[in-house]
Amino acid sequence: MSLNKIFCILLLSFFVQSCTETYPLLTNTYEEAIVVEATLTNELKTQEIKITKTSKFEDNQIQTEKGAIVTIKDNQNNEYQFEENSGSYKSKTAFQILPERQYTLQIKTTDGKVYQSSPETLTTVSPIQNVVPTLITNKDNITGIQINVQSYDPKNTSKYYRFEYEESYKIVTPRWMPYKVIVTGPESVQVIPNSADSRICYSTKNSTDIILHTTTDLAEDRVDLPIRFIDEENYIIGHRYSILVKQYVENLAAYTFHKTMRDIASSASILSPKQPGVIAGNIKCISDSKTKVIGYFDVSSVSEQRIFFNYSDFFPGKPAPYFDPCNDTFFNFCFRGPNCDGDSMIYTIEENLMTYISNAGLRYTFTPVVCGDCTSFSSNVVPPFWIE
Known part of the structure; x- marks a missing residue:
């Protein structure tokens, strides 16, 4: 779910809690604000920042913020310019976030407003050790493949993690004819x-949930997280399947922001008496304190690992599902x-x-x-x- 829709759900939650009658999920009051999605990493690559505008709950399309001047600066006078590219802003040159430097995001929109983040530094680098698929025969009375991601920080300094995955799979049509x-x-x-x-x-799909994990209540900074379960009857594992798991190490503020976003996006959050609270990002409009902005400038170390497996590896002799x-x-x-x-x-x-x-x-x-x-x-x- 996009930040735009989550922001609209947050607004709607106030209306739903204030009345007991049926409330139509339409935006009767609407205030435009920019929405910033920015995660910069220690990968040497073309970095990407998405800047959109808040949309009404009933809107199907998201409006991008066009013509903005987007810049990343560090505390050693290095500056990285971004340019519009396919609905987002991408760095003109490839670069990576380096340790022990402070990075600041600045956005100037066409209406003259200037937005700026707090200075952020790279988090601990903690690589993924393993991505492990395991046959599970009784998960809520369902048999399938449980995929876990495992990592370990012996210095016990990572603590806060966010995960994404991209799954790809081979499709063989069962009734193809010559x-x-x-x-x-x-x-x-x-x-x-x-x-x-x-x-x-071949098809590829990205994860859409906000997957978070913390090891603050553990004696060791060790991760063994179930990240994906796939029913044995799901056709996506019917022949050959691959998953690329990405692990972001975040600071407490970024983790808290994403946790709030996840709680708002949950299906019960609007009707729940326990609301997740205010979205506190690290970006402000420095030219007009009354102008609202939603989003977070996240500077994270990232690690990734890809695995492959076949349906026959776990279900030998069984016909492929479709x-x-x-x-x-x-x-x-x-x-x-x-x-x-x-x-x-x-x-x-x-x-x-x-x-x-x-x-x-x-x-x-x-x-x-x-x-x-x-x-x-x-x-x-x-x-x-x-x-x-």
């Missing part, structure tokens, strides 16, 4: 060779008569609703397109990091 049907006329079709490019695809039962549909390819389905079949082919399985004369068998052509919902481009 032939397909094309429409050649108002009442004619032709069976031709099918491209193998529509048989195997999200669609792939039931067959039959068409009589004729146009005049009580049992003729020619028009429906032509429409199905032209709208790419189903794919061809076989035919016996004028009786054709089709299956849902997702069962025979994975490019209908995914990409057949192999990710550059993929290993078989």
Whole structure:
């Protein structure tokens, strides 16, 4: 969930708590403010900062803040300029956050307002040790794969962690056929060779939850966190699966900010009598103290690790799960008569609703397109990091 929507939920919570009647989830009062999402790390890369405007709860699109001058400065007179790029601001040159330096974010918007963060320093560098997939046979009566991330800081100085993951998976269409049907006329079709490019695809999705962990109540600064559970019937692990886990070490203030955001975003937070409190970021409008801004300038060390596994590694001999039962549909390819389905079949082919399985004369068998052509919902481009 974006910071925009979380901010709107926070506003709505005050309305919901003040009345007992049904309240429509529409924004009757709206105050525009900029929303800053900035996490800079010790990776040598093009750093990215997102600056948007608060949106109403019922809005479907997020409006970006355009034309801003975005700068990062450190306490050794180094300055890094950012430029607009694909809906965000990216550094003009690659750089990394270095230890024992103080970094400050400054934003000047087109209306002349200037926003500035507090000086922030890099947190302890604590690398991920392992990302471990384990077969779990009884998690709420469900069998599946539990993925844990493990790390250890022997100096006991990290304490506060935030995690993200990116999962990628191989899709093999269960009903792909070497032939397909094309429409050649108002009442004619032709069976031709099918491209193998529509048989195997790859999809990638990013985590959306705010995943936090602290070791303050432990004797050691050791992390062993369940970060993802996947049901054995989930098709994303049906062939080959990969997960890239990122671990950010945060300071207490950043951790508290993200914890507040997570609590607001939880489904029960609006109706709960225990509200998460005020969002206290580290960015202020220094040109106008009355102007509101939401967001946090986060300077964190980051570590990442990627693993792969196959479905057969944990479920040998078991058929791969798929999200669609792939039931067959039959068409009589004729146009005049009580049992003729020619028009429906032509429409199905032209709208790419189903794919061809076989035919016996004028009786054709089709299956849902997702069962025979994975490019209908995914990409057949192999990710550059993929290993078989």
